[in-house]
Amino acid sequence: MDHPEEMLGGKTAEISQEGCDGRRRSFLGLLLGAGAAGVGALLSVPLFRFILHPLLTTTSSSSWKEIGTVEDLASITSPVKKLVKIEQRDGWRKIVSEKALYVSKDATGRLCVFSSVCPHLGCSIAWHDEKSNFVCPCHNGQFTADGKLLEGPPPRGMDQLEIKVEGDMLVVHYQNFRQLVPHKEVIA
Ligand code: FES
Numbered sequence: 001m002d003h004p005e006e007m008l009g010g011k012t013a014e015i016s017q018e019g020c021d022g023r024r025r026s027f028l029g030l031l032l033g034a035g036a037a038g039v040g041a042l043l044s045v046p047l048f049r050f051i052l053h054p055l056l057t058t059t060s061s062s063s064w065k066e067i068g069t070v071e072d073l074a075s076i077t078s079p080v081k082k083l084v085k086i087e088q089r090d091g092w093r094k095i096v097s098e099k100a101l102y103v104s105k106d107a108t109g110r111l112c113v114f115s116s117v118c119p120h121l122g123c124s125i126a127w128h129d130e131k132s133n134f135v136c137p138c139h140n141g142q143f144t145a146d147g148k149l150l151e152g153p154p155p156r157g158m159d160q161l162e163i164k165v166e167g168d169m170l171v172v173h174y175q176n177f178r179q180l181v182p183h184k185e186v187i188a
Pocket of ligand 1: 138
């Protein structure tokens, strides 16, 4: 028969061995958990970037577009309407829309291009041959052929767009501007 002290010693050794194994297991468990959390965090970065993409990017629509040959446009005697296709990026969406603009001449006879968006509340301005004016139908804002405000509620003249000549083509930089403010302010 075993001596009680020996038995007790053996039990203590077993308990201590089990304690060691338990600590090793829990340490390995922690290590695995931390590893899995790290891998999960790394994999979730692209997902979060995708989800947050619309919040991190601003809507943009400005672009350069050809509107006709300089030779053809040089012969205009009154403002001529042109349509350009503009791509807008808004978060994940790509929107293609047609925008109207007017090619005209300033007092010195140089070509100039105006947005047809009224700087008052954004209605479409149109050229009226019989009045020799641009007129906005919404609140009767009126502008001269070179875009100056004649009368009505718009806070400024028509918004002139940047242009340049590439080869024989006149190219316009289409942009949108803030409404209801006295000075031209680009918003997209
Ligand atoms: S929107 Fe053009 S005058 Fe009001």
